[in-house]
Amino acid sequence: MMAKELCEGNVKCKSEFENNDSLDEMPNDGEEKSYCCDVCKMSFSRKSKLAAHKRTHTREKPFDCNICGKSFTRRSDLTKHKRIHTGEEPNQCSKSFSERSNFDNHKYTHTGEKPYQCNVCSKSFSRRNQLTRHKHIHTGEKPFQCVTCGKSFSRKNTLTTHILTHTGEKPHRCDICGKSFALNTQLTRHKRIHTGEKPYHCGICGKSFSDVSAFNNHKYTHTGEKPNHCDICGRSFSLSHQLTRHKRTHTGEKPYRCNICGKSFSRKDYLKLHMYIHTGEKPYHCDICGKSFSQSSALTSHKQSHREEKLFHCNVCGKSFSRNDCLSIHKRVHTGEKPCHCDICGKSFSLSHQLAKHKRTHTGERPYHCDICGNSFSQSNGLATHKLVHTGEKPHRCNICGRSFSLSCVLTDHKRIHTGEKPYRCDICGKSFSVRSNLATHKRIHTGEKPYHCNICGESYSQSGHLTKHQRIHTGEKP
DSSP, X not given: OOHHHHHXXXXXXXXXXXXXXXXXXXXXXXXXXXXXXXXXXXXXXXXHHHHHHHHHHHOOOOEEOTTTOOEESSHHHHHHHHHXXXXXXXXXXXXXXXXXXXXXXXXXXXXXXXXXXXXXXXXXXXXXXXXXXXXXXXXXXXXXXXXXTOOEESSHHHHHHXXXXXXXXXXXXXXXXXXXXXXXXXXXXXXHHHHOOOOEEOTTTOOEESSHHHHHHHHHHHHOOOOEEOTTTOOEESSHHHHHHHHHHHHOOOOEEOTTTOOEESSHHHHHHHHHHHHOOOOEEOTTTOOEESSHHHHHHHHHHHHSOOOEEOTTTOOEESSHHHHHHHHHHHHOOOOEEOTTTOOEESSHHHHHHHHHHHHOOOOEEOTTTOOEESSHHHHHHHHHHHHOOOOEEOTTTOOEESSHHHHHXXXXXXXXXXXXXXXXXXXXXXXXXXXHHHHHHHHOOOOEEOTTTXXXXXXXXXXXXXXXXXXXXXO
């Protein structure tokens, strides 16, 4: 305890705390924070507090329980823990203050009184500095600036969190699943996933929440309050981060950048969706037919195909569709129409996504990356097929010969060995094939197309296997 507080203090608080160390940690607006952490730049009013904080970086736990052996970062945590064994009751709060204003501020932590009111939105606070900090929402003031990248923040603790994005440090580790976090508060919030704890309760509807921000969001559904106003268009929002996100529609700012292809986005959730292009992940599954999608909106749209009446019928094959545009695209199968043209080689395609895939043969782009070995692919199905190399999974089994395959389409092709079916017919010479890719390769005999080019001598080939064989002339590689 500080001697000045005990000896010179003329006002004393009598409320209860868990332990004496907790009293020392009570906020005091009058204290200067002259001790700075050299890792995250957070400041403290006492050297002892800085020393305790540094242990969050070093993960040192010097305080051991002599009963059960459990270790703690802070002495106060050990003292609190020991009461589990001893059954001891917590101490009274007899904290003393040398200044009346500090004592008055402290009392509000016990009474719940909030005498400082915002003159813009009428929100109330127990301490003056809380009101000052809150007003930055309305004024847009951001006095705390990052010395590394220059980004500014309205709150100091937000700056402290941001600085960790530069250091990459995550000193707080979950002892259940091993996941690490930059801040202790993030770890505390994460642990509720394991414990199921929901400490934030709505007094109006009784609903409970594990996260305080989710709780605050929920409260606005009852009050309808929207205290955050856009100074450009006047639109109002319940939460400050909603306003921040909205302002980017005016400024064009795109702070979320893909570290694989460099594309930038205005929102973090847009970046997350974009990353599925590279990973090939499709986390949204249709519970009716099992088809998977990378976006929830695509799944929602797909589900309509199960629910909607199919009023549009193909007059050639009788297939039905829920939308006329889907029928129009389907008809290209029969008419042979290919309205999507490659501006590099002139090749045409029925669908735009087929053209996008084709163009990668010219650009060499491989946007789908395996997160296990780093191998890249030009198509998402190529990545999906490749991943089965790592898992060894072959879930599709032939009911005739018992052979198993990684993909259902490979099984379908395989079955034609048994049935003799050759559904893919060349419209020039009439020759038929059991596999579509064999037909595509065959057609190059008629067209003379040679899409596979040697990047050393420029020689071209109609088949990728021929190019591979040729390249061994340059590399000296033995087959």
